[in-house]
Amino acid sequence: MASRALLSRLSLPFFRFHSVCYSPALFHFTPFPLRYIVYPFYRMQKTHLYCSLAHQQLDEISQPELSCFNNTIHRLSHRRSFSEVLLVYVIILRNGHLPNGLTLPCILKACTALPALFFGCAVHAQIIRLGFEAATFIQNGVIVMYSRFGEISTAHKVFDLLSLRNVVSWTSIMSGYAQNGFPLEALHIFRTMRLDSPIIPDFIALVSVLKAYIDVGDLDQGRCVHGLVVKFGLEDEPDLLITLTSLYAKCGQVNTARNMFDQVFSPELILWNAMISGYAKNGHADEAVELFKKMVARKVRPDSITLRSAILACAQVGSLEAAKWIWEFVSNSELKDDVFVNTAIIDMYAKCGSVVLARKVFDNIPQKDVVVWSAMIMGYGLYGQGKEAISLFHEMIQSQVRPNDITYIGLLSACKNAGLVHDGRKYFYLMRNHGVEPRHQHYACLVDLLARAGHLEEAYEFIKGMPMAPEVTVWGALLNACRIHGQVELGKYAAERVFAIEPWNAGHYVQLSNIYASAGLWKDVARVRVLMRERGATKAMGFSSIEINGKLQSFYAGDKSHPRSKEILAMTDELERKLKKSGFLPHMDSVLHDLGPEEKELSLCNHSERIAMAYGLICTPPGTTLRITKNLRACVNCHSATKLISKLVEREIIVRDANRFHHFKDGFCTCGDYW
DNA sequence: TTAGGGTTAG
Numbered sequence: 001m002a003s004r005a006l007l008s009r010l011s012l013p014f015f016r017f018h019s020v021c022y023s024p025a026l027f028h029f030t031p032f033p034l035r036y037i038v039y040p041f042y043r044m045q046k047t048h049l050y051c052s053l054a055h056q057q058l059d060e061i062s063q064p065e066l067s068c069f070n071n072t073i074h075r076l077s078h079r080r081s082f083s084e085v086l087l088v089y090v091i092i093l094r095n096g097h098l099p100n101g102l103t104l105p106c107i108l109k110a111c112t113a114l115p116a117l118f119f120g121c122a123v124h125a126q127i128i129r130l131g132f133e134a135a136t137f138i139q140n141g142v143i144v145m146y147s148r149f150g151e152i153s154t155a156h157k158v159f160d161l162l163s164l165r166n167v168v169s170w171t172s173i174m175s176g177y178a179q180n181g182f183p184l185e186a187l188h189i190f191r192t193m194r195l196d197s198p199i200i201p202d203f204i205a206l207v208s209v210l211k212a213y214i215d216v217g218d219l220d221q222g223r224c225v226h227g228l229v230v231k232f233g234l235e236d237e238p239d240l241l242i243t244l245t246s247l248y249a250k251c252g253q254v255n256t257a258r259n260m261f262d263q264v265f266s267p268e269l270i271l272w273n274a275m276i277s278g279y280a281k282n283g284h285a286d287e288a289v290e291l292f293k294k295m296v297a298r299k300v301r302p303d304s305i306t307l308r309s310a311i312l313a314c315a316q317v318g319s320l321e322a323a324k325w326i327w328e329f330v331s332n333s334e335l336k337d338d339v340f341v342n343t344a345i346i347d348m349y350a351k352c353g354s355v356v357l358a359r360k361v362f363d364n365i366p367q368k369d370v371v372v373w374s375a376m377i378m379g380y381g382l383y384g385q386g387k388e389a390i391s392l393f394h395e396m397i398q399s400q401v402r403p404n405d406i407t408y409i410g411l412l413s414a415c416k417n418a419g420l421v422h423d424g425r426k427y428f429y430l431m432r433n434h435g436v437e438p439r440h441q442h443y444a445c446l447v448d449l450l451a452r453a454g455h456l457e458e459a460y461e462f463i464k465g466m467p468m469a470p471e472v473t474v475w476g477a478l479l480n481a482c483r484i485h486g487q488v489e490l491g492k493y494a495a496e497r498v499f500a501i502e503p504w505n506a507g508h509y510v511q512l513s514n515i516y517a518s519a520g521l522w523k524d525v526a527r528v529r530v531l532m533r534e535r536g537a538t539k540a541m542g543f544s545s546i547e548i549n550g551k552l553q554s555f556y557a558g559d560k561s562h563p564r565s566k567e568i569l570a571m572t573d574e575l576e577r578k579l580k581k582s583g584f585l586p587h588m589d590s591v592l593h594d595l596g597p598e599e600k601e602l603s604l605c606n607h608s609e610r611i612a613m614a615y616g617l618i619c620t621p622p623g624t625t626l627r628i629t630k631n632l633r634a635c636v637n638c639h640s641a642t643k644l645i646s647k648l649v650e651r652e653i654i655v656r657d658a659n660r661f662h663h664f665k666d667g668f669c670t671c672g673d674y675w
Numbered sequence: 676t677t678a679g680g681g682t683t684a685g
Contacts, residue, residue: 175679239681
């Protein structure tokens with residue numbers, strides 16, 4: 001009766017769902033109900049099982065002992081043939097044996113790995129029935145199983161009922177919480193273990209606690225654990241080195257991470273992955289690509305994770321050369337059909353300025369899931385190809401793939417970047433029909449779309465009707481639109497909202513200042529500048545990069561540091577002369593400061609993208625496409641000038657700004673002047 | 676002699 005009481009205290013999920021067929025009472029009095037659960041499955045697999053090594057071996061023995069079965073189960077478990085482990089378990093029961101302490105951990109592991117929740121619950125019930133409640137080794141397996149099934153509260157109950165907990169019990173429940181998205185609870189358990197138990201953490205426990213600190217982004221506490229690692233003399237433990245490298249890399253301390261990485265003479269794949277992804281995630285894309293190349297040169301075979309990190313890095317660099325290189329690498333590897341890798345490549349090509357190549361990769365994927373479709377829709381959106389994005393969306397629906405919230409973000413931002421107001425409204429209200437509840441990002445997209453198209457009042461009303469508090473992206477979109485449409489009053493209101501959320505971000509002050517400047521309100525411009533100084537807001541310095549022969553060269557505004565600076569200057573002058581000759585009028589409002597007209601003009605043609613463009617023109621043969629990446633949004637003057645320059649110098653110029661792509665050709669831009 | 680962890684997340 002004790003075990004039945006225990007079953008009801010645990011309220012096992014299996015019994016919650018199947019209380020009619022397999023109630024605890026039924027289980028208690030039925031000798032081997034497992035055979036009924038797996039019987040159809042067993043029939044299905046029977047042919048395969050007869051061919052297997054396991055069954056051949058068992059067949060040779062007329063009446064196998066439990067130890068023979070256990071040996072077979074361990075061998076199968078080692079080969080990761082988990083379905084067969086469960087089938088042999090059924091045979092054990094059919095032969096009238098009872099599983100022992102050597103059988104059950106393997107069965108639990110198989111249930112966890114498959115995963116087989118119902119089977120696992122039944123096994124747990126049998127564990128209790130057979131009186132293994134106090135067997136730490138077995139109960140640890142139960143904790144892990146429930147954690148992996150997301151049944152963390154059941155796992156915790158098992159942990160609570162365990163009379164003798166060892167370091168594995170503590171680590172299992174701690175990592176269970178961390179893996180289920182509760183890192184704070186995991187850390188709480190670690191603290192309890194340290195304070196209330198005599199257990200000394202081993203290297204796996206420390207890896208688990210470090211992972212939880214990585215998840216919460218607490219570098220200081222992570223450093224304290226590093227101290228513990230040293231205290232316990234575990235600093236040479238390779239697995240801890242991997243997690244510590246990951247901790248420092250993910251928390252932005254890439255140099256410390258690299259020092260740890262360099263300590264290892266022959267790093268295993270997972271350490272390369274930790275370092276490459278650490279670089280890629282922290283904006284050190286060049287280093288990530290370089291390290292990836294080094295790894296390949298050292299004949300370490302990358303896996304899907306390595307490739308995804310390297311592809312992400314290439315996407316950030318924006319270099320089409322690097323993108324093509326990695327695509328070729330993937331095409332020649334055994335991961336060429338990996339859907340995750342291919343989706344990353346679609347995203348990369350879209351971000352590196354070739355929506356055509358992105359589409360080529362997309363068309364070659366035979367089984368497209370929702371993320372593949374969404375990546376391509378997002379790619380069209382980046383280029384302002386709204387109609388193509390919409391058409392692909394309909395193709396996706398026809399292919400019976402259900403859109404998710406990310407698909408809708410891609411679709412709405414495509415409408416936004418193409419100025420398709422009617423479509424944007426329509427798809428926003430269609431979302432719920434597909435069971436997708438609009439999130440803040442969807443609202444921000446629609447506000448941006450409406451406001452930029454000049455529907456400022458509608459956008460403002462829409463914001464007022466939002467079911468959640470509008471964040472900076474929403475007010476920022478309204479502020480930007482007020483700048484475009486010269487709306488001083490509404491712009492002032494939007495700016496106040498934005499300043500309240502991000503008082504440190506100088507970009508917002510510049511927007512308001514530009515609204516005032518356009519209206520000739522120079523006193524207000526001065527007031528904003530004072531406010532900006534008082535609040536210590538700083539503006540990110542603008543820079544542009546251009547890729548020449550696969551090498552990236554970056555320039556700041558007014559940059560004269562390049563060895564070929566004189567030639568670059570001569571080219572910017574020549575461009576300016578050509579622009580003037582063809583009647584180009586500089587857009588003076590693009591200058592924040594209250595300067596004289598001549599100074600304003602000079603300031604405008606010194607913008608970083610103009611310098612990068614000039615460098616591209618002097619370094620490449622006529623007709624070569626120029627590919628420029630900049631960290632800020634394109635300014636109005638640069639945009640108009642680049643359109644004309646593309647015609648004057650007969651070049652295609654592709655500029656990736658902070659938000660999207662601009663493809664300039666023959667005096668026009670693909671964005672249709674809508675950005 | 677069978678448990679626990681670490682790289683990613685398109």
